[in-house]
Amino acid sequence: MHFQLIFLLFLFPAFSYATLQTTAEFMEQSHKTRETLSKDASFKKIADELQTFEKSLNTAIQEYEKDSPLEGGDEEEKVFKLSFGFKNIFNLAKQKSASKEACEKAKHQIEFEDKSGLDEDAKLSEAAEEALKWLELLCKTF
């Protein structure tokens, strides 16, 4: 009985850690969802998918916070920065439609917030590149 309890105690943190989604998993989810969307998908359809993605990112960040209430760690940093890179596209997805101006503004914001402070020839992060692909998809609809 004692042995079983100790075993369960050891298993619990391992189990809770396993539920925390990583950046790689989120990137894969994003790629797959984007690719399954048909070329003539409506603004609403794309926006719905983005909002689902935003919810799962927010849930993951909350889980990381619960897991480590005082200070965030390395994997949380990656997930948080991925979510930050998508912030402008998530905001655009909450609109009823995308205008040319709104699309240009979102593109500038994604690039600026990703590259601010970096050298002239610095490349965009993977998260910002992925957000721009979603933007392209969303902005084809107006």
Added chain:
Amino acid sequence: MRFNSCFCISLIILCSATTVLALESHSSAASVEKCINGDYNENTDFIKSIEDSIDPLRLTYLTAKSESVTPIKNSSHPPCLETDTNKKQLPYLQEIAKVATQKINSLFAPEPAAKINRECIAAAMKRNPGDTGILCTTPKSISRKNKTNQCINDNTVDYIHFAVNSAIQCMSSDDPIDSRVLLKKFNNETAFHPSIASKGGVGLGQMTSIAVNEISQGQGRYILENIAASRKTECKGFRDIAAKDLEKNPRINSKNFCPWVSPGDGLARNLIYSIGYYLTLRDQYIIPAVERRSSSLSSSKDLINDLTNISYGPEGLKQVEWILQKYRVNNKTSTQTLQSQVNKNSKYLEDTKNKMHELTCIRKDLNPAGKECENYKLTIDELKANTCISN
């Protein structure tokens, strides 16, 4: 007739400017041999390029300089024991009323930004910023690899001191610019050498294309609009450039950095964008990001300045957002705790402190590479640059 009078006025302005320029170049020619930053004395191209420029900022500087040496006329105030006729008392009373009105108005006017002391800019300019300097003495820019430092003399320091402080006063609004932040920033990035340019950044504040776009087309456009419309005297050297850039979005062209580093329009433009970028980051990004998490923390100017400084440097905006998330910042977070965490987590803030240490050693006549400087411990006021500003 109208043409003639316009022509005469233009001729007078041109003659005055030429006279001031001639006087300036004569006075500086004598001090050219004094390269205060240890560069070789024949390296006068940069000094010459400043003296040859006739842009609005330079002309404002020369005018201010010539006015400051004009002998002060006898005071219009009557002596205290003057006869007490009404006729003589009237201007005196009017003067008292004028001063009193000014005092009352100043109680309600926004507090002006503090000025960066000349001594600190001089000490910064004696540092070797260790990057490539560009000369704009010919139409094409010349890169001087491995020889970063341009020779600078006392006149160069005077001009940079005037230009930086004019820009700070011009661009300060109800929430004045914290001059200490800019001193630390410019000292860290370029040691106040306006000619430094590379793919890492261009000019005093090391601007990049993405930062320039943020001012000309993004959240910082209001900065250009405010300068273009400003009636402040300090904006005189910057107004035309702001107005021009509102019409034609400027770009950084890696083949010709001169519109951003030339002692003429380049210096004024660089100051507008460098200080404008600091204001945009502070007011449009950092303060709102902190306020989303805590309503009280944004009132700490030191904290906001540190976070703005991080976002301005290579760690960027993303890192600031992450620091706030990492330390679970909320309404219960204490300012001191967060500030110490912020400082521990930023290499850029650490670099900035090291460069302030170097600047302070130079001010105290200590060799920045020597043991004495290494052992010198900065006071809190020196570290915060409080000793480098005055009202």
